[in-house]
Amino acid sequence: MKVLITGGAGFVGARLARTxxxxxxxxxxxxxxxxxxxxxQAAAPADLLADPxxxxxxxxxxxxxxxxxxxPFDVVxxxxxxxxxxxxxxxxxGMTSNxxxxxxxxxxxxxxxxxxxxxxxxxxxxxxxAVFGPDPAYxxxxxxxxxxxxxxxxxxxxxxxxxEHLIADYTRxxxxxxxxxxxxxxxxxxxRPNGAASSFFSGIIREPLAGEExxxxxxxxxxxxxxxxxxxxxxxxxxxxASREAFVGRSAMTMPxxxxxVQQMLDALAKVAGPRVRALVKPQRDxxxxxxxxxxxxxxxxKRAEALGIVAESSFEDIIRQYIADHRDHPTxxxxxxELA
Amino acid sequence: MKVLITGGAGFVGARLARTxxxxxxxxxxxxxxxxxxxxxQAAAPADLLADPxxxxxxxxxxxxxxxxxxxPFDVVxxxxxxxxxxxxxxxxxGMTSNxxxxxxxxxxxxxxxxxxxxxxxxxxxxxxxAVFGPDPAYxxxxxxxxxxxxxxxxxxxxxxxxxEHLIADYTRxxxxxxxxxxxxxxxxxxxRPNGAASSFFSGIIREPLAGEExxxxxxxxxxxxxxxxxxxxxxxxxxxxASREAFVGRSAMTMPxxxxxVQQMLDALAKVAGPRVRALVKPQRDxxxxxxxxxxxxxxxxKRAEALGIVAESSFEDIIRQYIADHRDHPTxxxxxxELA
Numbered sequence: 001m002k003v004l005i006t007g008g009a010g011f012v013g014a015r016l017a018r019t020x021x022x023x024x025x026x027x028x029x030x031x032x033x034x035x036x037x038x039x040x041q042a043a044a045p046a047d048l049l050a051d052p053x054x055x056x057x058x059x060x061x062x063x064x065x066x067x068x069x070x071x072p073f074d075v076v077x078x079x080x081x082x083x084x085x086x087x088x089x090x091x092x093x094g095m096t097s098n099x100x101x102x103x104x105x106x107x108x109x110x111x112x113x114x115x116x117x118x119x120x121x122x123x124x125x126x127x128x129x130a131v132f133g134p135d136p137a138y139x140x141x142x143x144x145x146x147x148x149x150x151x152x153x154x155x156x157x158x159x160x161x162x163x164e165h166l167i168a169d170y171t172r173x174x175x176x177x178x179x180x181x182x183x184x185x186x187x188x189x190x191x192r193p194n195g196a197a198s199s200f201f202s203g204i205i206r207e208p209l210a211g212e213e214x215x216x217x218x219x220x221x222x223x224x225x226x227x228x229x230x231x232x233x234x235x236x237x238x239x240x241x242a243s244r245e246a247f248v249g250r251s252a253m254t255m256p257x258x259x260x261x262v263q264q265m266l267d268a269l270a271k272v273a274g275p276r277v278r279a280l281v282k283p284q285r286d287x288x289x290x291x292x293x294x295x296x297x298x299x300x301x302x303k304r305a306e307a308l309g310i311v312a313e314s315s316f317e318d319i320i321r322q323y324i325a326d327h328r329d330h331p332t333x334x335x336x337x338x339e340l341a
Numbered sequence: 342m343k344v345l346i347t348g349g350a351g352f353v354g355a356r357l358a359r360t361x362x363x364x365x366x367x368x369x370x371x372x373x374x375x376x377x378x379x380x381x382q383a384a385a386p387a388d389l390l391a392d393p394x395x396x397x398x399x400x401x402x403x404x405x406x407x408x409x410x411x412x413p414f415d416v417v418x419x420x421x422x423x424x425x426x427x428x429x430x431x432x433x434x435g436m437t438s439n440x441x442x443x444x445x446x447x448x449x450x451x452x453x454x455x456x457x458x459x460x461x462x463x464x465x466x467x468x469x470x471a472v473f474g475p476d477p478a479y480x481x482x483x484x485x486x487x488x489x490x491x492x493x494x495x496x497x498x499x500x501x502x503x504x505e506h507l508i509a510d511y512t513r514x515x516x517x518x519x520x521x522x523x524x525x526x527x528x529x530x531x532x533r534p535n536g537a538a539s540s541f542f543s544g545i546i547r548e549p550l551a552g553e554e555x556x557x558x559x560x561x562x563x564x565x566x567x568x569x570x571x572x573x574x575x576x577x578x579x580x581x582x583a584s585r586e587a588f589v590g591r592s593a594m595t596m597p598x599x600x601x602x603v604q605q606m607l608d609a610l611a612k613v614a615g616p617r618v619r620a621l622v623k624p625q626r627d628x629x630x631x632x633x634x635x636x637x638x639x640x641x642x643x644k645r646a647e648a649l650g651i652v653a654e655s656s657f658e659d660i661i662r663q664y665i666a667d668h669r670d671h672p673t674x675x676x677x678x679x680e681l682a
Contacts, residue, residue, distance in 0.1 A: 091514060135589060135591050147490060148490075149488060149489075149490050151509075151591050152506070152509075152510075153513065155510050155514070158506050158507065158509065158510040161506055162503045162506050162507065165493070165499050165502055165503050165506075166499065166503065168492075168493075168499065169493075169496050169499040172494065173432060173496070248476065250476050250492050
């Protein structure tokens with residue numbers, strides 16, 4: 001089978017590719033992956049490009065999408081996205097990257113399905129719990145789930161939710177076999193802070209482990225749903241492999257997360273890496289970030305996803321330990337842990 | 342002030358224009374209407390074009406929209422739309438007419454607001470209770486309202502709901518001052534049957550009053566929310582004149598309707614026009630239409646709209662009498678009533 005990952009050079013996309021080719025032995029939904037295309041604005045990691053099954057494509061999805069009409073993809077993981085902070089700062093960027101690109105991808109898959117009469121491509125879309133946002137007129141539940149009314153209060157959340165509805169309709173019409181996974185915040189992200197308002201949820205763990213200070217821009221009482229990169233990737237694979245019937249009349253599904261406060265995250269860091277590492281986190285409130293995060297749910301329930309066997313971690317310590325295990329061979333990433341723990 | 346009505350030559354649009362210029366004496370939201378532009382694919386009615394304040398524009402909205410960037414509209418009623426049956430039959434038509442056109446209109450208004458720093462144009466969007474649809478996995482409430490989770494099961498419903506969310510975000514960003522009114526089925530529509538699956542809700546009254554047979558394609562037990570053309574128009578004006586605060590964090594509002602069964606509609610027809618007129622309605626089930634209508638809500642509640650003083654009729658007889666009063670001077674429209682009552 002032929003698989004496309006948009007955003008395939010990114011952190012989640014590359015991990016998904018490694019999981020498919022490695023731990024899952026090149027098989028997906030009972031079939032062998034013959035070709036895995038990683039499309040992204042940056043080049044995919046060298047280890048992936050070295051695999052003969054992998055083809056990298058660099059460029060904007062919106063510009064590539066029309067050409068996809070002639071390619072028989074069996075499965076598409078659509079992960080490419082501008083992040084929440086970028087979309088708030090640059091409205092047109094968000095609309096283009098998150099809405100127009102998804103529409104172009106859907107239309108490419110639709111045109112091929114209509115022209116050839118082939119089975120619709122299976123499409124896994126990375127949505128977000130940012131589709132939920134507090135409408136000032138209505139009580140917002142502390143914990144959101146599949147039956148919560150989405151009233152997103154960010155451009156990112158609106159764009160994701162609009163795509164969910166479009167995917168549901170393209171699916172109902174038989175043009176694609178679409179599934180939208182509403183991801184919780186992935187943590188601990190490797191690398192540097194990005195434009196996402198949620199960036200600090202990784203930064204307050206990653207930077208101290210590397211021996212660097214990290215700014216905490218919100219109150220420690222802030223509660224949030226998080227999941228590790230690997231549980232996120234495993235969840236996306238399970239969403240892909242689920243039967244069409246498991247999604248019934250709607251395509252979107254809330255993914256599980258560990259509902260945790262920032263204080264609990266910091267306590268877990270102290271427990272795993274010691275108080276000196278923990279002390280590298282410095283509170284310094286950022287009203288812009290605090291304001292965006294205040295509009296996010298405090299936690300999730302994920303009944304439908306759990307029925308598919310999709311789970312998140314049950315302890316934040318496990319999430320920190322996954323990051324440490326992932327970075328055993330990256331000495332600078334764990335400099336703080338080594339020198340201060 | 343300068344007002345635009347898209348779909349301004351249509352039945353609701355023209356009635357809205359006559360109401361604004363006539364009953365409301367050319368005033369809207371406390372200001373005088375200097376110019377009223379009626380944009381549509383067909384020419385506006387001659388009586389409206391004869392008014393010096395009225396300018397008609399014929400053509401597709403998508404092609405006109407960019408030019409709107411340079412026009413200082415204070416209020417836009419965006420009523421132009423492909424109807425539900427058309428959107429189900431022709432997917433691309435629905436996406437272009439209902440989604441792309443609305444997006445182009447929003448972007449035109451946004452560009453002007455951003456370029457000039459002017460107050461955002463007030464935008465009243467005709468959405469539909471077709472945003473609600475029964476998700477097979479979840480119990481669908483008999484009566485839908487502002488807090489019901491929209492899981493539309495038609496392309497039309499998806500397109501309307503997507504536009505609601507885009508309008509909410511353009512509003513949150515300050516580009517427009519948008520409000521989406523989820524209209525119930527307008528009845529009695531004048532003229533001929535159209536492509537809407539709801540067309541028969543008018544046909545079973547209009548055709549018998551004209552002395553013609555009408556086909557009833559669904560069971561008489563089917564329940565639906567309806568409102569008269571005038572209550573619909575009055576509702577749109579009230580939505581326009583409401584304060585921004587009345588809409589708070591979401592732009593969409595369910596409009597009131599009279600929840601009525603087809604049987605009750607037919608009984609009202611017999612009462613107003615007599616049993617011989619009523620007998621012109623012939624049951625002949627149409628599975629396609631029955632299937633679409635089965636996915637619609639059986640009725641509505643409209644708490645938020647009612648708080649703004651928006652009401653529908655409380656008796657279907659009143660709705661029939663409005664149609665009769667509207668057509669006093671159209672002898673063929675009331676031929677059945679005259680000859681058979």
